[in-house]
Amino acid sequence: xxxxxxxxxxxxxxxxxxxxxxxxxxxxxxxxxxxxxxxxxxxxxxxxxxxxxxxxxxxxxxxxxxxxxxxxxxxxxxxxxxxxxxxxxxxxxxxxxxxxxxxxxx
Amino acid sequence: xxxxxxxxxxxxxxxxxxxxxxxxxxxxxxxxxxxxxxxxxxxxxxxxxxxxxxxxxxxxxxxxxxxxxxxxxxxxxxxxxxxxxxxxxxxxxxxxxxxxxxxxxxxxxxxxxxxxxxxxxxxxxxxxxxxxxxxxxxxxxxxxxxxxxxxxxxxxxxxxxxxxxxxxxxxxxxxxxxxxxxxxxxxxxxxxxxxxxxxxxxxxxxxxxxxxxxxxxxxxxxxxxxxxxxxxxxxxxxxxxxxxxxxxxxxxxxxxxxxxxxxxxxxxxxxxxxxxxxxxxxxxxxxxxxxxxxxxxxxxxxxxxxxxxxxxxxxxxxxxxxxxxxxxxxxxxxxxxxxxxxxxxxxxxxxxxxxxxxxxxxxxxxxxxxxxxxxxxxxxxxxxxxxxxxxxxxxxxxxxxxxxxxx
Numbered sequence: 001x002x003x004x005x006x007x008x009x010x011x012x013x014x015x016x017x018x019x020x021x022x023x024x025x026x027x028x029x030x031x032x033x034x035x036x037x038x039x040x041x042x043x044x045x046x047x048x049x050x051x052x053x054x055x056x057x058x059x060x061x062x063x064x065x066x067x068x069x070x071x072x073x074x075x076x077x078x079x080x081x082x083x084x085x086x087x088x089x090x091x092x093x094x095x096x097x098x099x100x101x102x103x104x105x106x
Numbered sequence: 107x108x109x110x111x112x113x114x115x116x117x118x119x120x121x122x123x124x125x126x127x128x129x130x131x132x133x134x135x136x137x138x139x140x141x142x143x144x145x146x147x148x149x150x151x152x153x154x155x156x157x158x159x160x161x162x163x164x165x166x167x168x169x170x171x172x173x174x175x176x177x178x179x180x181x182x183x184x185x186x187x188x189x190x191x192x193x194x195x196x197x198x199x200x201x202x203x204x205x206x207x208x209x210x211x212x213x214x215x216x217x218x219x220x221x222x223x224x225x226x227x228x229x230x231x232x233x234x235x236x237x238x239x240x241x242x243x244x245x246x247x248x249x250x251x252x253x254x255x256x257x258x259x260x261x262x263x264x265x266x267x268x269x270x271x272x273x274x275x276x277x278x279x280x281x282x283x284x285x286x287x288x289x290x291x292x293x294x295x296x297x298x299x300x301x302x303x304x305x306x307x308x309x310x311x312x313x314x315x316x317x318x319x320x321x322x323x324x325x326x327x328x329x330x331x332x333x334x335x336x337x338x339x340x341x342x343x344x345x346x347x348x349x350x351x352x353x354x355x356x357x358x359x360x361x362x363x364x365x366x367x368x369x370x371x372x373x374x375x376x377x378x379x380x381x382x383x384x385x386x387x388x389x390x391x392x393x394x395x396x397x398x399x400x401x402x403x404x405x406x407x408x409x410x411x412x413x414x415x416x417x418x419x420x421x422x423x424x425x426x427x428x429x430x431x432x433x434x435x436x437x438x439x440x441x442x443x444x445x446x447x448x449x450x451x452x453x454x455x456x457x458x459x460x461x462x463x464x465x466x467x468x469x470x471x472x473x474x475x476x477x478x479x480x481x482x483x484x485x486x487x488x489x490x491x492x493x494x495x496x497x498x499x500x501x502x503x504x505x506x507x508x509x510x511x512x513x
Binding site: 026039041043 | 143160168396430
């Protein structure tokens, strides 16, 4: 299974085995990574699964769609590498993906 | 002790641990699956596009790792407030120091002839969704009773699956209890364009069939032939336990702004709880996932001795066809409605105001209006109506901090 590393604000790293086909949000929730609330359960409705994708992975994770981009625009401290993790699908190509968590969600 | 392992109950259990509570936590659930999210039951899960395990709110071992005793298939029969114990259907009595009631709001049943025929479904649980999917698989025509969110979402799913869909709605418009007329009109048009026969001011008399559903019969006498029917005419808070225990019940379990009932050892949260809205200055009962999560968080904090007032801005979402609705606030009592964008473009928002103050926003494929609106609602702001109406105006600028007064 592809490995994904989630890095909290305080530097704590969580390396998880992520099942292909799940979202990066679901992989975090299943592995009890703190800091990803995902209140809406992955419907791209709440913006509480915000992550910063490591620059080296931006090409492979792709760009957000218009809806997601608008949501991110209002997120806490959005950056050019911001994504909603419920909208990134886990694939073999993402083995090694690194994402960082913001200080707050919402 | 938490009665109800839905979105609110599961959140409260997790939040109690996050708040540092080190005592025993028991989470009682009537159903057998671990706590799960219900919204996909009328959408992706119903259509077979999401497997059951993806509904689970947390992995199964989350509960064990956090020392949360998850008791599934366990029905609470009675709360003994004097003895501080909950009696289960099995006869077992479980003692509690503090209790959270999170029993939710099951669908209202309708007492019409034929409502128990095979082919007539209700929708609340995974089991219900599985049963409805099986019924739909063998059906060509579906009748939906009630044009609320669940009815409209299932209509969208069934149309995608190629079924003929008729919706019967008693009120003069769809979503009449939860949306303003402009939003009702938007979804009415959306469903009509998708080929749904959406009939307003139409009353159901009953269902007919020889051993299995064959038709819905209207009060006009007309028969609408169908092999499947879904009854979704709203939900009623599950308050029996609270009532029997002598707790105050008024359209839900009565709680104060800290989610506490009149009994200082008992709290309630989620769909079953009737609480004072700090934002609107009146009592409300909300049926939504965000309310369940946020009220449960407040209840959990207060159960550990803190004092947290629950004052989150209500919000909600729905997915139908290619439209995502996001709504924030409660529009009841509005005296002005401002539309933004063209409904035909399917990117459209409606702002409801009262004496200039923004009460609510309903945003269709317009998350910027939703999020900006949600923040403005929380601020009790009175935004410039011209800017709200102008799709080119940047709503973010409305959120900019007001200029500070000169010292």
